[in-house]
Amino acid sequence: MKKLFFCLFLSQQLFAQINPDNIKIARDKWGVPHIFAKTDAEVSYGLAWANAEDDFKTMQLTLLAGKGMVGRIKGKDGATVDYVVALLRCREVVEEQYDKVLSPEYKALIEGYVAGLNAYAAKHPEEVLVKGSFPTNTKEYTTSTVLSLSMISGVDAVLQKIFKEKVKTLEDFKAAGSNAIAVSSSKTSDGSAYLAINPHQPLEGPVAWYEAHLNSEEGLNILGALFPGGPVIFVGVNENLGWTHTVNYQDKVDVFQLEMNPTNPRQYKFDGKWETLEEKTVKLKVKMGAFTIPVKKVALWSKYGATIQTKQGTFSVRFSANQDIRGIEQWYKMNKARNFSEFYKAMQMTAIPGFNTIYADKRDTIFYVSNGKIPFRTEGYDWKNTLPGNISKTLWTSFHPLKDLPQYINPASGYLFNANHTPFNATGMKDNLQAKDFDQTMGYEVKDNNRSIRFQEMFSQYDKISFDEFKRIKYDGQLPQGKLHFPANTDVLFQLNPSEYADIQPLIENLNSWDRKTNVESKGAAIFLVMLNYFTNELGKKEEIADHVISTDEAVAAFRYVNTYMKQHFGRIDISLGDLQKLVRGDIEKPSWGLPDVITAMHTRPYKDGKLKVVQGESYIGLIKFPKVGLPEIETVLNFGQSTHADSPHFADQMDLYLSQKTKKMTLDKAEVLKTAEKVYSPK
Structure with missing residues (x-):
């Protein structure tokens, strides 16, 4: 209890300029927070509080990286994140640049945001995932954003390939889209x-x-x-x-192979001279069951940047996001x-x-x-x-x-x-x-x-x-006419003669007559989705699939796989896409449209009983009209709802709108928001 009061006191002292009474959070009928205050910093405080009310657990997973504490909750995988923060020198670049490059206005904004986080954690200690992770500070917060932008740049995929000694992985049919x-x-x-x-x-x-x-x-x-x-x-x-x-x-992201000194594994040649790799011992804490185990690991750095030594050689990674x-x-x-x-x-x-x-x-x-x-x-x-x-x-x-x-x-x-x-x-x-x-x-x-x-x-x-x-x-959900553009050439799938393959004749006929639409009623879309997953797995065993032309034999094998899969899991082969593909939120399960690389793209993973669960694709949608006079006309929708708490009315209240491809009206008009708000309160 003393620690709780200390955290609250420290948060208030560090950011005493933020008075929660000056901040109003207006929740509309969908639970969307509209945050009003005099200053940007106060609004940011209110945003931190409102977001934490709806999803504090997820927020912490990002914030913990800035403190090197992910391993304390996520075990080995989390410790890998903590190590990468050190390897990429995310903290060091923050220490070097924070007081030099950030504007006073932005510093005030994130001070307000961090104050809101600390205040929420102090008020709700039972929701804090890792003991001692709060209060956090602005430099720790900024460290987590440097890591996030590094991952968005693709550094994680590059590091994985180096650690796995350049095993080529499949850029599969589920390439993300926007x-x-x-x-x-x-x-x-x-x-x-x-x-x-x-x-x-x-x-x-x-x-x-x-x-x-x-x-x-x-x-x-x-x-x-x-x-x-x-x-x-x-x-x-x-x-x-x-x-x-x-x-x-x-x-x-660029990868460089260093020329190492055969008599000294920590020296590399640069412009004809031997240079020494910089070494840093990273102290990690890894959750193992009921215990947290301390682990030490060395992080290396060359003139190029983060450096990794493997059996294939020594490689450095250089990119802009950590600069x-x-x-x-x-x-x-x-x-x-x-x-x-x-x-x-x-x-x-x-x-x-x-x-x-x-x-x-x-x-x-x-x-x-x-x-x-x-x-x-x-x-x-x-x-x-x-x-x-x-x-x-x-x-x-x-x-x-x-x-x-x-x-x-x-x-x-x-x-x-x-x-x-x-x-x-x-x-x-x-x-x-x-x-x-x-x-x-x-x-x-x-x-x-x-x-x-x-x-x-x-x-x-x-x-x-x-x-x-x-x-x-x-909202178009149709693949284009003519040749389809997937990592492998799928043309042959639409060219088989059904009469030559009696055991799979109905499936071939169905795919041949498919209009390439991906609505929930489409049977052709269901066949094609199972095939895409099949080829992802089968061609993933090959080192290269780019420009691979699927052969007749491979196409026949794919149809036979679909035949077996549908009969095994559904007892019939004439299932629709909505039978196969589901949008799932808690205990709610509903048929979903969409395939990879249609405009209304959906990407799935195995779910249960042969069904597939949508995990990525159409998410936040905003449709904006800018009339010549007046405020923009705004329509939006989320795939589920504002809250990640299953007991919240906003856990899945936008799901039906989303699946029916409809939207909700939103406004920037403060008076209108306050007039129709279902709840208005201060973050305290």
Whole structure:
């Protein structure tokens, strides 16, 4: 009890400027928190409290990384996270930059946020996962954000390949996806600009979306979504403008093989001289059953960065996300931008290490940039593969400014979109940029996917579109015509002669007649989904599957697998997609539409009794109209609800809206929010 009071006292003393009575949290009928206060810091305090009320457990999983405490709750897997924080020097870069590069306004914001976290933990000690993890501080919090942005950059996948001695893993049929669309008034029937916010994230966990509305008297008035533990909106809309993100795949991470001294395993050659690897002993604590075991592990560092020694050699990893701690501050400035000029100035920070960004505003500006913090690299090296780590020519030290990156402002075609495909197919064909005009060492993707092809099929049908047609494009659930674009060539699946295979004839006929729609009633979609999972497993045994052409024998084997699978689990082969694929929340289980790489993408894992559970895909959806006069018109929906607590009325109250592809009306109007709020209170 004494410790509880001490934590509460310390939190209040460190952040005495935050008075919870000055903060109002208004919960609407869906449980979405609308947070009102005089200052941004107070609003951030209220956001921390509201998010903690709904999902404190998930928030802590991210925050614990900043304190090196994940291993105390997640055992060996958690200790790996703690080790990676040390390996990537996330804390060191925070210590070095915190007082030098962060603005006073942003520091005040995260001080308010951390104060809200500490106050909630002090008030609810029974919800704290790891003893001694609170109070936390702003540098620990910032350390966790550096790690998060590093993981988003793809460093985790690179490290896994190195630790596994470069075992090639399958980039399977379930590649994650997101969609973003902006349409200017020249393309709309009502003269408004439109924006579709449609990121495809895991439906639960540390990177699942949480919706909130932030409103201060310092110019903050924005509604949108963030990840649990985020102090600002990551995708959303304010009174003047809105934006969304999709993951992009330019070259964000470089791997270097060091030339080691055969007589000294801690020395590597650089520009003809032997250099010594820096060593740091990392003290980890690992939960093992009822006990916590202390473990020591060495973290190595070269001129290139984090270094790992394996039987195959010694490798260093270099990337931008652990060299700049201002990523969340950039989002904060995007939140507060009042026009395109201010938004573009925020983007010029290039502190967010990746993400396509698509934007629209009330002044009829639409914009797209394939954003990234991308280094200037020396030409003449294969930057997509392992690089020589023995020469200063490969040691990059500076980054491209925003103006160097592929971007579009108000194309004549009147629309912009991205679906995780090449930035060189973002609008009408005559207005697209050319890959050859950009620095090739940046490694931008040049391929399309099923969603991007389908988007162009649909946009080409319209001279102008209404908001209802805009919604139909966003909610389209059909694979494109012609050749499908999956990691392996699936053409043969649709070319078999049913009469030649009597045992699987009905399945072949069903797939051949499939309209490529992925609604819950579709039987063809059910066959195709089981096949995708089959090929993911079978081709995953091969080292390379990119451009693999599925043979007739492989196709027949896949149909026979489907035949056996459906009979074994469902007792028949004419099941629909909704029989197979389920959206699950607690004890609630409902049929779900969607397949990988349709616009309404869904990605699944085995569930029970042969059924598949949706775990990623369509998540937070925002559909925005910017009329020429007045506030933006906003419609949103979450896949489940605001709360992760099964006893909350908002645990799954948006699920039916989501599955019926409908939305809820939202507003930035403070008076309207307070008038209709179901609960208004202060965070204390």
